[in-house]
Amino acid sequence: MRRLALGAVALVGLAAGDALAQGFALSAHGGYFDLAGAKDSAEAVFGSSGGPTFGGEVAYGFDNGFYVAAGASYFKKDGERVFVADAGGPVFKLGHPLSARILPAYATLGYRFRRSTSLVPYVAIGGGITSYREESTVAGLESSASATKPSGRLVAGLELGRGSFRLGVEASYSTTPDTIGVGGVSKIYGEDDVGGFSVVGKIVFTRARR
Numbered sequence: 001m002r003r004l005a006l007g008a009v010a011l012v013g014l015a016a017g018d019a020l021a022q023g024f025a026l027s028a029h030g031g032y033f034d035l036a037g038a039k040d041s042a043e044a045v046f047g048s049s050g051g052p053t054f055g056g057e058v059a060y061g062f063d064n065g066f067y068v069a070a071g072a073s074y075f076k077k078d079g080e081r082v083f084v085a086d087a088g089g090p091v092f093k094l095g096h097p098l099s100a101r102i103l104p105a106y107a108t109l110g111y112r113f114r115r116s117t118s119l120v121p122y123v124a125i126g127g128g129i130t131s132y133r134e135e136s137t138v139a140g141l142e143s144s145a146s147a148t149k150p151s152g153r154l155v156a157g158l159e160l161g162r163g164s165f166r167l168g169v170e171a172s173y174s175t176t177p178d179t180i181g182v183g184g185v186s187k188i189y190g191e192d193d194v195g196g197f198s199v200v201g202k203i204v205f206t207r208a209r210r
Contacts (some may be wrong), residue, residue, distance in 0.1 A: 025057075025205065027168070028056045031198060032052065034049055046100075050196075074106065076160040077099065081096040084182060087188055096139075100134065109124060121157070133145070133146040134180075156171050167202065167204070172200075190205070
């Protein structure tokens with residue numbers, strides 16, 4: 001009976017300690033982004049719709065499990081201009097270099113499920129702005145087009161560790177409609193969204209108190 005009582009006290013102590021996670025955290029992330037919102041256009045121009053992405057984030061956690069965060073990420077892909085007569089037709093490479101850069105900046109509101117002091121799942125929702133820039137060279141002449149549009153974001157992740165340095169894995173989905181599709185191959189495919197899915201690994205440094 002005494003051992004059971006001591007065990008119960010220990011569990012209560014762990015739960016109480018886990019509930020105190022208030023403070024700032026900085027993180028860096030890197031992984032893979034898939035341009036799902038314009039998948040056909042990306043595959044035609046770049047040969048694939050995905051590639052590496054990286055970025056960073058600053059967050060502040062409250063002792064009730066909620067947190068706020070702000071961050072940004074970077075994605076760039078190189079390809080060439082193409083000609084497509086219709087959405088089901090063949091893709092003809094034109095040999096003119098083209099590169100696209102996507103830079104989303106966002107703020108999110110999230111919640112950490114404190115089921116374990118060392119493995120913590122979390123979810124978040126938010127929005128921000130996404131900067132899109134496209135550059136190409138045709139017959140030695142450089143041209144560019146850019147747009148900055150509102151974006152939305154859904155996040156789910158896991159964080160491992162109890163000390164100042166922690167590791168995590170995170171999946172997210174973003175949407176940034178009405179960014180492309182005015183002309184070019186994206187108009188043929190009827191795609192206008194430069195959002196998509198990403199899976200990244202995270203390194204977290206936190207001053208949160210437990």
